[in-house]
Structure formats: structure tokens, C-alpha cells
Amino acid sequence: MSLEVRDLAVQFGGVAALGGVSFAVAPGRITSLIGPNGAGKTTAFNVITGFLAADRGEVRYEGVPLTGLRPSRVARRGVVRTFQKTNVFPQVSVFENAMIGLHLRGRAGLWSVILRGRRVREEEAELAARAGEILGFVGLAHRRHETASALPYGEQRLLELAIALAARPRLLLLDEPASGMNPPEKTALMGLIQRVREQGVTIFLVEHDMRLVMGISDEVIVLDHGQVIAQGPPAEIQRHPEVIQAYLGGG
């Protein structure tokens, strides 16, 4: 298993956002985490990536615990996330956004950047080339000189993806990547996510758009009221009685 979550519990005051959740994400596949609003999906993402401390339970990535690590340390292990709300570096150019994403691929320290010797210049050129490739990959090459905040919404979401990809994830967590996108943009995004997976990146995503989820997922995990109520391939999940009830209500 790539990512293993065991008995994860998070309490917000009297509310159990996660009440002892366990699931696993298989390497090289696209796994989706779905569930009604307030089911605990983003909470799970926040705990996995170190933005929130769990009250109980454990997160392991490739067998090594991530619990208690700061987000930057989690990123260093190859686990990178995007955010539910649009999150870019607004006042700098698209290119600079990608360059910031490449932070972990550079090594230059204080003295070497002040002296700016040959090695630092080569590293910068190398990073700039990488940034260009990544922007090309998500389809933002033509926007590289624009200020990030000036991009239309859909392109800002692509830029977020570019920033995350620049950090060279082996496990990429996408928190509602399609929210706010129009149908053609969503279709393009599906293709993009599949191409990322083809490069060997494991994908774990939270998404409300069922066409997208059912269209690209290998595995779907359903969360409701802080509990996993179902897990399986999309076709199975769509027929699952508890899932139908959680989404349609009733009872």
C-alpha cells in the first residue's frame, strides 16, 4: 500500500469530524474520497499532509509514519496536496509560481546564492527549464509572464496543479480540483489527472463531481459522518445501498 490511514480520529469541540477512520490507497492508481458535505474529507487531507494534528490514529506512507510531521516535511517525503479553495502565489508571475513549487529540487544555500557561482547558475537554468515544462504540461505555457491573480479561475486551478506537480509528488492529493470549472475544463482536467497518473504518480482526490469521480477513479472510498461506509470500484459504489442512502437521505 502507498498510503495507510489507521483509526484516524479528529474532534472539533463536540463534533467528531473523523471518528476512527481506516482506509488505504494503492500505489499507481487513482483513488477518490467522496461523501456529503461535512463528512470529514478535507479534515482527512489536512491530517495526512500535516496541517492538522489528529487526536488518535496513524498515517503511514510507504510504511513510514507521517504523523506529527510538519507540512514541509510531509512534502519532502513525496506527499503533496492542493487546496479546496484556490491557492496560488497571487502577486507573482505564473512562471515564478512554478519556480516556487520547484523549491525542493534546488539545493543552493545562503552563501552559494550570494556568490552565485557556476553551480548555482546551472541549477537556476535547470529549474527554469523544469518550470517551463510543467507549465507546458498543464497548458499554461502561454501565460508564463502573467501575474497569477490575473488568470481566469479555471487557469488558476491549473496553476495550483502545476505548483503541486513541481514539488515532484509520488502521492498527489487533490482537494476538489474541479470545483468552479466549467464542463470542458473538467474534461480537460480529467485527461490531465490521468496523464499525471501515467507518469507513476499515485492520485488521491476529494471531489463532488460524480461524472469526474466515476470517470477516472480506480477505487472510491465513501465517507459519511466521519466514518468509512463503503470502499470499492466505482461501479460497485454506485450500487451500494448505504452510499445511496447517505447521498439521497431518507431512512
Add this chain to the structure above:
Amino acid sequence: MSRIGGAALAAVLLAAPVWIWSPYHLHILIMAGIFAVLALSLNLLLGYTGQLSLGHAAFFGIGAYTSALLTLRLGWPVWPAFAAAAALAGLAGYGIGRVSLKLRGAYFVLVTISFAGVTQLVSVNWMDLTNGPLGLPGVPAPSLAVPGLFRLSFVGKTAYYYLVLAVAAGAYFLCHRLVRSRIGRAFIALRENEALAESVGVEGTRYLVLAVVVSAALAGAAGSLYAHYTRFVSPEVFLFSYTVTMAIMVVAGGKGTLAGPVVGAVLFTALPEVLREATSWQWQMVLYGVLLILIVFFLPKGIVPTVAAWLRERRAPS
């Protein structure tokens, strides 16, 4: 800036003592140079990491006292004392950064203000070390000497002008290299969006502490320059008004740009002097305030970014 523009500016700066014959005007230029180093230093924090230090005078003062004490009490030559001033201020910055940057924002501001207050109290009350409010007179001027060949003393204003120009240029290039590097990008990332920066592996606290250390060391270097220029150090180097002046220079000039703080430093060192000549003392501060409000009101991003945007638009009308 274009290559030609840069060369022209360098030529003007190098030739300044030739056409500025008045020691008074040269004095203003020297102070502008010292303030340029201070503004560049504060800008590294405020402009690039987005953290505001309102105790920057503390690092300036630590630099001034370190340099003065080492040369006066221990007989150190000026140059190693200059280096020690920057190093000790940087060390103080490290301590402040480590204790306060876990909190950021308003807490960092409060800790820096308190730190400046404490350093000033120490300078006033630790009579044995600092001579208290009487200050330390007779701080030596730096000199360059090759035994038997030549000896150049920086006692005169012209010589000191070149020394300050060299240090200010050094500070500028240091900041330039830093902000256009992986480290500078980490600073900017933390200013723009800390959660996102962390999520791609930028260690927030580590880079913020690094920014404070470099910034404090630059302020310490400026303090040393000041001490060996005025040849006298007293607790006034810790005054809050120094910090305020630095902040005005950075914000009015254009924070987050390299030229902004330098332009701000020259402008706001010269302005009070111009006003002093132009009006009576009652109107000086009033006019200073009115001008400042006008700049902030009409050029909220600062002088340099506004002018740069205007030039870009003129060059490429779309």
C-alpha cells in the same frame, strides 16, 4: 534597469564629491547611504517575507555599540569590528527570530518592539559597559594602510562617502542575489501564501529566521558605519524614530522592490533638510507629514513600482 542606465548612475554616484563641494550636502549623502543600507535591510523582511520588524533600531544600535566598544575598549581595528558588529546583530536577529517567529504577524511586531526597548534600557543603564546616556565619544575612524606604502584614513567626508557608497552597493547586490534565488523565492512564497509554501516543502520558520538574521546583520553593519562616521555613540541609536524612518523609506519607496528602499532612503534623508532650509521649524514636520500622506495616498504601492508600471505602459501601449 538597463545597462546604460546603471553605468550612468554609477558614474554620477562616483563623481558626486566632485560636483558636491559643500560638506553639508556630502553629509546628507552619507546619511542617505547609511539609511539605504537600513532600508534595504528592513525591506528584506517587510517587502519579501511580509513580516514587519518595528525594532530594527535595536540591530542598528547593537551594530553601533559593538563596533564602538570593540575599537575603544579592546583596541580592535575598525574592519574586524565592523564584521563583528554585523555578526552580533545577526546573532541577535537569530535569537529574536527563533523565539518569536513561531507566532508571526502581530506577535513578531510586538517582540521586536520590546526587544528594541530592552536594548535601549541596557544602553542607558549599564554604565560600566556603555557609559550610559553620556555615550561613547572618540570612536576611531577607519583607515586603510599597507605598512610602508600608503595610508588612507576615512576621516574626511569625501573618503567616508566612498566607504558608505561601497557598503551600500554591497548591501544592494547582496539583496539582489538573495531575492532572485531559491531562497528569495521561499521568502516571497511565505509572504504570498504560507500554507501553500509549506505544502511544497518550504520550511516557514527556517526561512523567516534566515531572513531576520540577514536583515539584522545588514542593520548592524549600518550601525557600525554610523558609529565610525559620527565618531560618537549614545543610546539615541536605539530610538524608535530610526525604525519609523526606515519603515517610511521602505513603504514610500516601494516595498518588495530593490530600488524602492534606496530611492526612499535618499528622498527621506534629503526631505527634512530641504524643508529645514525652505521653511520655519514650525512647518517642517507638518509639511513632512503632508508629503508622506500624499505619497501613500496617490502612490500606495510606493514610488518605484508606480514609476516602473508607468514606464512599462508608455513603452508598450496595448
